[in-house]
Amino acid sequence: MKSKYNPHIIIANGENAAAGRGITAKIAKDFFDLGIHGLTMGNHTWDNKEIFDFIDDEPRMVRPANFPPGTPGLGSTIIRANGKELALVNLMGRTFLPAIEDPFRMADEIVGNLSKKHKCILVDFHAEATSEKIAMGWHLDGRVSLVVGTHTHVQSNDDIILPQGTAYLTDAGMVGSREGVLGMERDAVLRKFTTQLPVRFQVCEGKWQFHACVVDIDEATGHAKKIQKIRLLEDEWIME
Amino acid sequence: MKSKYNPHIIIANGENAAAGRGITAKIAKDFFDLGIHGLTMGNHTWDNKEIFDFIDDEPRMVRPANFPPGTPGLGSTIIRANGKELALVNLMGRTFLPAIEDPFRMADEIVGNLSKKHKCILVDFHAEATSEKIAMGWHLDGRVSLVVGTHTHVQSNDDIILPQGTAYLTDAGMVGSREGVLGMERDAVLRKFTTQLPVRFQVCEGKWQFHACVVDIDEATGHAKKIQKIRLLEDEWIME
Amino acid sequence: MKSKYNPHIIIANGENAAAGRGITAKIAKDFFDLGIHGLTMGNHTWDNKEIFDFIDDEPRMVRPANFPPGTPGLGSTIIRANGKELALVNLMGRTFLPAIEDPFRMADEIVGNLSKKHKCILVDFHAEATSEKIAMGWHLDGRVSLVVGTHTHVQSNDDIILPQGTAYLTDAGMVGSREGVLGMERDAVLRKFTTQLPVRFQVCEGKWQFHACVVDIDEATGHAKKIQKIRLLEDEWIME
Amino acid sequence: MKSKYNPHIIIANGENAAAGRGITAKIAKDFFDLGIHGLTMGNHTWDNKEIFDFIDDEPRMVRPANFPPGTPGLGSTIIRANGKELALVNLMGRTFLPAIEDPFRMADEIVGNLSKKHKCILVDFHAEATSEKIAMGWHLDGRVSLVVGTHTHVQSNDDIILPQGTAYLTDAGMVGSREGVLGMERDAVLRKFTTQLPVRFQVCEGKWQFHACVVDIDEATGHAKKIQKIRLLEDEWIME
Ligand SMILES: [Fe+2]
Ligand SMILES: [Fe+2]
Ligand SMILES: [Fe+2]
Ligand SMILES: [Fe+2]
Ligand SMILES: [Fe+2]
Ligand SMILES: [Fe+2]
Numbered sequence: 021m022k023s024k025y026n027p028h029i030i031i032a033n034g035e036n037a038a039a040g041r042g043i044t045a046k047i048a049k050d051f052f053d054l055g056i057h058g059l060t061m062g063n064h065t066w067d068n069k070e071i072f073d074f075i076d077d078e079p080r081m082v083r084p085a086n087f088p089p090g091t092p093g094l095g096s097t098i099i100r101a102n103g104k105e106l107a108l109v110n111l112m113g114r115t116f117l118p119a120i121e122d123p124f125r126m127a128d129e130i131v132g133n134l135s136k137k138h139k140c141i142l143v144d145f146h147a148e149a150t151s152e153k154i155a156m157g158w159h160l161d162g163r164v165s166l167v168v169g170t171h172t173h174v175q176s177n178d179d180i181i182l183p184q185g186t187a188y189l190t191d192a193g194m195v196g197s198r199e200g201v202l203g204m205e206r207d208a209v210l211r212k213f214t215t216q217l218p219v220r221f222q223v224c225e226g227k228w229q230f231h232a233c234v235v236d237i238d239e240a241t242g243h244a245k246k247i248q249k250i251r252l253l254e255d256e257w258i259m260e
Numbered sequence: 261m262k263s264k265y266n267p268h269i270i271i272a273n274g275e276n277a278a279a280g281r282g283i284t285a286k287i288a289k290d291f292f293d294l295g296i297h298g299l300t301m302g303n304h305t306w307d308n309k310e311i312f313d314f315i316d317d318e319p320r321m322v323r324p325a326n327f328p329p330g331t332p333g334l335g336s337t338i339i340r341a342n343g344k345e346l347a348l349v350n351l352m353g354r355t356f357l358p359a360i361e362d363p364f365r366m367a368d369e370i371v372g373n374l375s376k377k378h379k380c381i382l383v384d385f386h387a388e389a390t391s392e393k394i395a396m397g398w399h400l401d402g403r404v405s406l407v408v409g410t411h412t413h414v415q416s417n418d419d420i421i422l423p424q425g426t427a428y429l430t431d432a433g434m435v436g437s438r439e440g441v442l443g444m445e446r447d448a449v450l451r452k453f454t455t456q457l458p459v460r461f462q463v464c465e466g467k468w469q470f471h472a473c474v475v476d477i478d479e480a481t482g483h484a485k486k487i488q489k490i491r492l493l494e495d496e497w498i499m500e
Numbered sequence: 501m502k503s504k505y506n507p508h509i510i511i512a513n514g515e516n517a518a519a520g521r522g523i524t525a526k527i528a529k530d531f532f533d534l535g536i537h538g539l540t541m542g543n544h545t546w547d548n549k550e551i552f553d554f555i556d557d558e559p560r561m562v563r564p565a566n567f568p569p570g571t572p573g574l575g576s577t578i579i580r581a582n583g584k585e586l587a588l589v590n591l592m593g594r595t596f597l598p599a600i601e602d603p604f605r606m607a608d609e610i611v612g613n614l615s616k617k618h619k620c621i622l623v624d625f626h627a628e629a630t631s632e633k634i635a636m637g638w639h640l641d642g643r644v645s646l647v648v649g650t651h652t653h654v655q656s657n658d659d660i661i662l663p664q665g666t667a668y669l670t671d672a673g674m675v676g677s678r679e680g681v682l683g684m685e686r687d688a689v690l691r692k693f694t695t696q697l698p699v700r701f702q703v704c705e706g707k708w709q710f711h712a713c714v715v716d717i718d719e720a721t722g723h724a725k726k727i728q729k730i731r732l733l734e735d736e737w738i739m740e
Numbered sequence: 741m742k743s744k745y746n747p748h749i750i751i752a753n754g755e756n757a758a759a760g761r762g763i764t765a766k767i768a769k770d771f772f773d774l775g776i777h778g779l780t781m782g783n784h785t786w787d788n789k790e791i792f793d794f795i796d797d798e799p800r801m802v803r804p805a806n807f808p809p810g811t812p813g814l815g816s817t818i819i820r821a822n823g824k825e826l827a828l829v830n831l832m833g834r835t836f837l838p839a840i841e842d843p844f845r846m847a848d849e850i851v852g853n854l855s856k857k858h859k860c861i862l863v864d865f866h867a868e869a870t871s872e873k874i875a876m877g878w879h880l881d882g883r884v885s886l887v888v889g890t891h892t893h894v895q896s897n898d899d900i901i902l903p904q905g906t907a908y909l910t911d912a913g914m915v916g917s918r919e920g921v922l923g924m925e926r927d928a929v930l931r932k933f934t935t936q937l938p939v940r941f942q943v944c945e946g947k948w949q950f951h952a953c954v955v956d957i958d959e960a961t962g963h964a965k966k967i968q969k970i971r972l973l974e975d976e977w978i979m980e
């Protein structure tokens with residue numbers, strides 16, 4: 021993958037990296053060792069308590085910026101790699117998710133500040149509802165390089181360059197087993213839906229799937245020139 | 261489109277056909293006149309009161325089968341066209357949606373009955389959460405020809421033939437303007453998210469987008485042989 | 501208390517008896533040894549896994565009857581004590597709670613069956629929304645002796661005999677510390693609301709409160725003759 | 741009522757005054773003419789569009805203060821009557837309600853400002869969940885005279901003076917018909933719960949109920965000396 025696209029900067033969402041529930045220092049280190057330059061999080065940020073031990077010392081990781089004032093960690097950061105820099109912002113939606121600060125107003129504030137010094141800005145909008153995600157795309161069109169959604173674990177087929185130059189994708193999709201439900205054992209998930217009893221979810225084994233997107237940014241303007249979805253299935257290659 | 265793929269049977273979701281809110285007899289007739297053979301609905305089924313006047317006389321339209329007993333209209337039907345027949349089922353999810361009957365148990369019951377006489381079965385699972393939709397795909401794998409989701413208005417990039425022969429797509433996506441949010445004026449939707457005041461949504465004008473999927477079914481087994489997503493944007497053709 | 505009111509049959513809700521999360525066999529036994537004749541449950545029924553070991557052997561305990569078919573335990577039972585008998589039914593609401601079977605239709609079915617042989621019927625409707633609870637009161641008015649709500653942990657001041665003879669109370673209220681929030685440490689609950697971070701809730705110490713209601717039933721008709729709320733605060737007696 | 745208790749200042753919640761949906765200028769005027777000195781609102785504030793015409797000119801009415809910046813109307817105000825003054829604050833909860841600003845932080849800010857000049861402060865916390873309401877009571881204990889909840893339409897039986905001097909009541913309850921569900925026709929509400937079809941709710945006729953609470957405040961400290969619930973049912977008097 022890296023050799024095919026040769027990206028300058030690679031970002032991943034890590035909120036489910038620790039067996040579906042948060043992330044650990046070890047796993048974060050593994051990501052960075054693999055060549056990932058920055059990590060975003062989401063509603064599962066705090067699931068693994070270990071995060072409280074290292075998030076304040078890790079400038080390459082962001083958690084949703086619209087958690088209340090005083091929340092540990094950063095909501096935005098600057099990632100530098102291969103001679104390039106990218107401002108990285110994480111926001112979380114509020115539709116069908118916990119009641120935190122308004123992501124649209126927070127976007128205005130953070131992007132307003134970042135854009136004084138930075139052209140290339142990526143916003144990972146971690147949200148459930150397509151309406152809220154698409155609205156954020158329009159809200160930031162022309163002000164950031166890319167608004168990409170996470171959280172649903174299913175890649176959307178709606179990659180587009182919006183009229184003012186922001187690349188947009190409702191959901192980047194997941195990396196993990198393709199034999200389960202969002203990466204968890206499918207029998208357990210089905211049992212949960214049909215019995216409403218407590219069920220312990222295990223990470224699913226089996227063939228993998230890999231989803232991502234690649235965006236070319238014009239460094240002079242910060243506008244996106246091209247967005248490409250990537251979808252790889254073990255035993256099958258599906259790529260545009 | 262029709263001449264390119266030449267499908268035997270065409271199904272559309274019509275729950276937002278009347279300016280976003282339900283459907284009317286006139287609009288349903290227009291769909292059928294255009295060559296659509298069957299219509300499915302969803303959480304907006306009853307938004308336009310006119311539906312109560314004609315749904316019980318329209319065997320080509322289904323509303324979610326897991327509404328409570330006594331609900332007007334059909335939850336499943338048989339569509340016949342071009343010498344072929346397709347059993348059409350509509351179900352609705354319960355995650356982030358109204359509390360109705362269990363869609364998984366209802367699926368067992370309806371598919372159990374239909375499969376006594378019919379090989380080719382399409383299930384439109386109208387639902388919000390990707391977990392519930394993917395779980396339904398696995399639940400019905402090998403028992404129906406196709407499980408396709410609707411409701412999010414964004415096409416997913418996860419078309420697949422599941423191991424037992426059921427074609428699956430989390431969401432078929434929408435048909436309508438691509439300059440709004442789910443087909444509605446984007447300024448109004450943004451105002452709603454940022455002010456939380458009541459906002460009147462209008463159907464959006466502007467360039468259109470068209471999403472669909474085409475599935476080849478083996479009539480002898482009812483299993484899917486191939487699934488293809490279609491995504492057309494006005495001024496751009498994006499097709500696999 | 502017992503000597504003051506001298507009730508024939510005493511029922512308690514036990515879903516939070518094990519430090520807020522479910523119930524154990526030992527705690528259930530303690531309740532019965534204290535003179536409680538029947539136990540109802542709710543959305544926390546399954547929080548303590550131990551319940552799966554004994555619920556099928558305990559005819560004095562009911563869990564919401566509108567869990568899906570196949571759920572362990574009973575949804576209704578007959579409690580006999582002091583020469584009297586009381587049919588005990590547990591139902592759970594669906595507004596702001598998990599999507600289970602329709603409690604209104606389930607009420608029709610269960611009450612229809614019970615009333616063939618039993619006059620005195622108590623329904624514990626474990627629900628969040630006052631609208632759903634009051635609706636259930638009207639739904640069953642004249643068909644059961646008492647509809648009493650649980651789940652909010654706050655006693656309501658709306659005890660009434662409905663026109664057809666059913667006693668009704670939106671919520672019976674809780675028994676436990678009155679220095680916390682619903683029985684849990686108030687600092688932790690406040691931290692949860694203000695930070696949206698994960699917080700471990702501990703059962704609250706401190707002065708207690710006791711809430712209950714006493715209903716006199718006409719055994720010939722099953723109709724309620726009188727309903728009385730009880731509210732006792734440590735260091736204060738508040739009783740009508 | 742007025743002659744019995746002879747209160748200096750009377751406050752009412754008016755969010756459902758216009759047939760259940762918002763309030764009009766005429767109805768607000770009727771309230772003031774009847775001797776009510778201040779009005780609070782809630783999630784139904786904007787249901788009747790007429791409010792946008794007069795809310796900015798009406799200093800005796802407050803809407804939830806934690807609506808986003810720029811929302812019409814006031815979140816707090818000073819009510820003066822009979823030689824007394826009362827600072828009136830309206831806040832709205834976020835559990836099972838729209839995602840607005842954090843009511844706890846907003847409470848800190850508003851109460852911090854008001855308490856520089858005012859001793860007697862009433863907070864109407866319009867919220868669904870008992871946990872959020874009780875948490876707000878503890879949060880403001882000793883800082884305001886009274887935290888009283890609204891929104892559930894059912895009076896709670898938990899009036900108390902908290903240890904630092906704040907009177908607290910989870911819900912004040914409603915004024916209106918007692919033959920419906922929260923003041924609306926009970927048949928329509930039941931039909932909604934059992935069919936999940938759209939139902940038009942009408943205000944219920946029939947015998948009325950009246951709920952309120954009376955609080956005595958020590959003007960020197962702003963602390964509550966006494967809180968009394970009032971519950972009146974047509975044809976019955978129920979008063980402690
Ligand atoms: Fe995730
Ligand atoms: Fe997530
Ligand atoms: Fe829908
Ligand atoms: Fe829709
Ligand atoms: Fe409880
Ligand atoms: Fe509960």
Ligand SMILES: [Fe+2]
Pocket residue numbers: 755782783784866890891892
């Ligand atoms: Fe309300």
Ligand SMILES: [Fe+2]
Pocket residue numbers: 755756782784891892893
């Ligand atoms: Fe209300």
